[in-house]
Amino acid sequence: MEAFYTIQGEGHNTGRAAYFIRLGGCDVGCHWCDVKESWDATSHPLTSVETIVAQAKEYPGQAVVITGGEPLIYNLDVLTQELQAAGIRTFLETSGAYPLSGSWDWICVSPKKFKKPQPDVLQKASELKVVVFHKSDFGWAEEHADQVAPHTKLYLQPEWSKAEQMMPLIVEYVKNNPKWQVSLQTHKYLNIP
Ligand SMILES: C[S@@+](CC[C@H](N)C(=O)[O-])C[C@H]1O[C@@H](n2cnc3c(N)ncnc32)[C@H](O)[C@@H]1O
Ligand SMILES: Nc1nc2[nH]cc(C(=O)O)c2c(=O)[nH]1
Ligand code: SF4
Numbered sequence: 001m002e003a004f005y006t007i008q009g010e011g012h013n014t015g016r017a018a019y020f021i022r023l024g025g026c027d028v029g030c031h032w033c034d035v036k037e038s039w040d041a042t043s044h045p046l047t048s049v050e051t052i053v054a055q056a057k058e059y060p061g062q063a064v065v066i067t068g069g070e071p072l073i074y075n076l077d078v079l080t081q082e083l084q085a086a087g088i089r090t091f092l093e094t095s096g097a098y099p100l101s102g103s104w105d106w107i108c109v110s111p112k113k114f115k116k117p118q119p120d121v122l123q124k125a126s127e128l129k130v131v132v133f134h135k136s137d138f139g140w141a142e143e144h145a146d147q148v149a150p151h152t153k154l155y156l157q158p159e160w161s162k163a164e165q166m167m168p169l170i171v172e173y174v175k176n177n178p179k180w181q182v183s184l185q186t187h188k189y190l191n192i193p
């Protein structure tokens with residue numbers, strides 16, 4: 001759908017320069033999704049793996065973030081192998097709703113109520129990033145924290161339109177449950193893509 005060089009705004013790798021590759025197509029249907037224009041894959045032109053990798057190599061960042069849409073609706077083996085062969089680290093943003101493919105240096109799973117994450121993808125998560133839209137989402141976050149591996153980092157991220165209401169609850173929750181950390185969509189405060 002699009003590719004752009006920016007700063008990773010969310011989660012464990014916040015603050016790192018990265019080339020973002022946003023793949024079109026998603027049927028998970030989060031009503032608060034901030035990239036609804038990505039949902040219809042047919043409205044975006046196809047780009048070859050060669051072109052994507054060649055463009056990624058033009059930037060000095062040492063990492064790419066593959067996001068979407070839901071990137072795991074595609075088999076990402078060839079794309080990620082080519083990127084790693086070029087010395088670029090591969091970071092994934094996924095809901096976990098589709099089978100895992102690809103060769104990854106970092107996997108961020110952000111589970112969704114609207115289409116459940118697959119158990120084996122949760123087990124391979126480097127980080128679990130739960131979007132908090134309502135106070136009931138803390139219990140739902142814990143249910144998913146029980147399904148990840150012991151090394152998985154845990155993040156709570158306010159849903160953007162509810163950030164003002166949810167932030168005080170997230171702050172109190174993390175103070176009382178310090179296995180969790182706060183993740184903010186810092187790129188939106190920085191006014192960058
Ligand atoms: C647009 S999604 C694309 C990748 C994948 N489909 C997913 O949901 O993880 C990228 C990240 O943005 C988060 N996100 C999307 N809309 C958001 C919103 N309104 N507020 C906070 N986070 C949001 C998702 O939960 C996910 O972690
Ligand atoms: N700067 C920036 N960081 C991000 N982290 C995850 C994003 C995404 O949409 O997947 C995103 C994004 O869209 N921009
Ligand atoms: S899974 Fe990701 S891209 Fe798909 S609707 Fe939800 S937030 Fe948007």
Ligand SMILES: [Mg+2]
Pocket residue numbers: 034035
């Ligand atoms: Mg985004």
